[in-house]
Amino acid sequence: MENNRRSFLKFAGVSVLGLGSLSLLDGLTSEDVIASSGQASAEATYKKTANALTAKRWGMVVDTKKLSGRICHKMEKACREAHNIPELENKKHEIKWIWEAHYNHVFPGKTDEFLVERLKELPIPVLCNHCANPPCVQACPTQATFQREDGIVMMDFHRCIGCRFCMAACPYGSRSFNFEDPRSAIAHENKEFPTRMKGVVEKCNFCAERLAVGKQPACVEASKGALVFGDLGDPQSEVRQLLKENYAIRRKQNLGTNPSVYYIV
Amino acid sequence: MNDKPKIIIGLIIFFAVFTFPFWYNHGAVSSAPEPKLSDKAEKAKHCVRDTDYMRKEHMHLLDGWRDRTVRDAERVYEIDGKEYMASLSNTCMECHSNKAEFCDKCHEYASVDPYCWDCHKYPKEKK
Ligand code: SF4
Ligand code: SF4
Ligand code: SF4
Secondary structure, X not given: OHHHHHHHHXXXXXXXXXXXXXXXHHOOOOHHHHHHHHHHHHHOEEEOOOOOOOOOOEEEEEEHHHOOHHHHXXXXXHHHHHOOOOOOOOHHHOXXXXXXXXXXXXXXXXXXXXXXXXXHHOOEEEEOOOXXXXXXXXXXXXXXXXXXXXXXXXXXXXXXXXXXXXXXXXXXXXXXXXXOOOXXXXXXXXXXOOOOOOOOEEOOOOOHHHHXXXXXXXXXXXXXXXXXXXXXXXXXXXXXXXXXXXXXXXXXXXXXXXXXXXXXX | OOOHHHHHHHHHHHHHHHOHHHHHXXXXXXXXXXXXXXXXXXXXXXXXXXXXXXXXXXXXXXXXXXXXXXXXXXXXXXXXOEEEEOOHHHHHHHHOXXXXXXXXXHHHXXXXXXXXXXXXXXXXXXX
């Protein structure tokens, strides 16, 4: 018995050695893969774009006094065209990054019987709040939704499995699910930005791809000054100055999500 | 030792099944793919990395590009003093504008179906 086992092991060892040296298997072994990827990390480096805009914590201030339906429409259009957002006929399948809503829906906890006239009919733009304490990030099982160091709550579409936990977790409805392939419904294609595919969730990304090349968010550019974007972590920034001088509110503040989008009312 | 015939029959069946892919394809061996370079790629002579590396490793390179771009906001890939925007659609496809003749050739041969194109765009090709 002992002898048998020993000779079996010997035989097996020799066979493995023999097989390993076969050129047929050489192509399948990952030795050169490992060698060259090690080499890659030695020579190649990654870095930020030279003109990238950076911040401690990105935020936005919406000045409702400067808003109008026309401006809201322009902002939506700018975002739609920058990010290849489809315009789907089925309203239940709608994809929304920034859209307009009424005061009662934007601030359900702050409605009053005798609300100031101006706010009653005013369209107010809503988008992802890039919460400092984002429940969507906690809910995401794959880390497809994550928080960057500069506060932007990002989506990594490559990782999204479409479970929609994040949608259930977001108290603002900032996220949309692709129930159908969006490609056919994109009117103005931006060749530099990818589309999405059926089965992933998407939302506003604070124009991370534009910040990377030194540009302000598309909606801010289109807003005629109604939206101001900047660093909430820098006391000298324009957004902080605005917040110092004006009374501003945030959406559903009592939930503890700590939104980074402020509204001057 | 009475089982000898059974063992031999078993072995024959085993070898028949084991070598099935070889004799099944006999005479119908598909030739190795020959991806075509676009004019622009041909003129450039040099890709981001050398040809051998690109041939074996482009998927890992792209994987790194995607993770660093999306997750770390580091969109510039620097190698040998040269800088590239780490972008499939805006860098690779700039030169390799002939997806069908270039990418698809090997992908089809190797029977891989990368899902890059579900979202990332490639230049429209003239038929
Ligand atoms: S608004 Fe919603 S999606 Fe955006 S960070 Fe907050 S919880 Fe997440
Ligand atoms: S749908 Fe995607 S982003 Fe949302 S929780 Fe699931 S994996 Fe994460
Ligand atoms: S910040 Fe960018 S992504 Fe977000 S709503 Fe504005 S344009 Fe769209």
